[in-house]
Amino acid sequence: MTEKRIKKLLIKTKRQVFSEIPGNNPSLFKGEGFDFVELREYQPGDDVKKIDWLITAKLQKPFVKLYREERELNVVVAVMLNGSMFFGTKRFKQEVAAEVASLLGFAAIKNQDNFSYLLFADKEYGSIRPTKNMQAVWQMAKQIVRFQPLGKVANFAALSARLFKIRRKSIIFIISDFLEPFDLKVLAKKHEVVAIVVRDRFEEKPESIGFMHLIDPETKKSMMVDFEGLTIKNYVKEIKKLDHKMYTHFKKSGIRFTKIYTDEEPFIKLLKLFGQR
Template identity: 50%
Template sequence: MNRRLKTLLIKTKRQVFSEMIGNNPSLFHGEGYDFSELREYQVGDDIRKIDWTITAKLQKPYVKIFHEERELNVVAACMAGGSLFFGTHRIKHDVVTETAAILGYSAVKNGDLFTGAVVGDTVEQIERPTKRIFGVNRFVERVDGLNLLGRHSDYIGGIRSLFDRIKRKSMLFVIGDFLTDVDLALLSRRHEVIAVIVRDRFEEHPVPLGQVHLVDPESGRTLQTSFGERSVRKYRARVIENDKNLYRHLNRHRIRFVKIYTDEDPFGKLVKLFGGRV
């Protein structure tokens, strides 16, 4: 494991295990809860669990205590395409790697099962479900070490392959840049799907560059062209149309999503996605 990845894992582990304290014990919770008992409020309890009716009657704060019915199976599906090999602040690949680590450590901390998958045209790698930090580290190291150039991420065929491989109902995070046609409908019928959209701001708001030599990181094809004002407008229109279709699709199938730019902290964005419940 290289020094850069070790530093990232130390930072991420500290965020998950040190900052998830007090009223915010975990990034996500189990699928279901049974009511267990009422007890008087204690310092450190989640104030959202206060039963205000009983509190008003007894003139003392009381909280509802629940126990989880089932553990979660948390799946991080990393879409491994050459387009992730791009970034102005840092490359998108690094953000995907860090996001997978956050999800893995959060699952372990919560006592849930974590499964990691690498998806291209099909499911290329899939880790056995684990509750151990070692298992999370192993998957994250594999994601970080991927050679993305020449790879294609297929959000239709690859996702269909993922559906065939993940049988158990899961909280399934699809992590990628979503810059192509997407179909998560089938996946959302069995799982709770969350789309983590990783982008660089330059991809959405490019500036004229003049004469440039471009290389497609997925196909390897090259193009010598002038990227001026007209080219910028045409490119922006295609990105806007792609994202309109994407958001329409996600909303239609009630799939939550979060967009993380390469200059942002993935941990903070995921915390916000789950309503501050870290």
């Protein structure tokens, strides 16, 4: 990706956040309240995740914990840049991830929240301490698009362990294609986790293209594959099984999520995720 395209991407995302979202909008990143205030009896419409089950069991009535939400949030953008992110029929997933991360970064800074990022694959490749400096977003985007993901595997266990070490409760956005095994359950108990799934439609609904020489983007091993009938059918079946497991994990862990394809507009999908449109 050329410097000109990187600059164009950053100008676009900055304009969308600062011009198309009216005013300071703290509800864009609506995190859990961090300071405990009191217990009160459950009322219709309360979030069931805030029920204190121990008190409920003792008093035989449902009670919820009330919190005072901090004005200043801690927003962390974590991008998984393993080999499979170097793919796309419309745009590379890696480029879409850079756009999504930039939108989140600019939104955090516009809301005067603390912003930090973490670039990961088999290990950590880049990060910055919490800041409100807009240059951090530019730095992050450039690092993402210039990164060489080929030959790198996704290590979600190491990423989760690294993010778990963040002391202050944070809103953590994890951007990945989530095609590799992962477990965010423990991390989601400490922090509020939001998953942004970046995919190309061809990955989920491939066309019949006959014999093709493929290279595994993580191991760099090459192979000849007959991408026809039964092969495609079995592949699609496995992808659906993988996604069902992924969605189930997100829902059980209380993780908000959205899927953004390489031919979609990330800004619109993020607004929908946060209930802005």
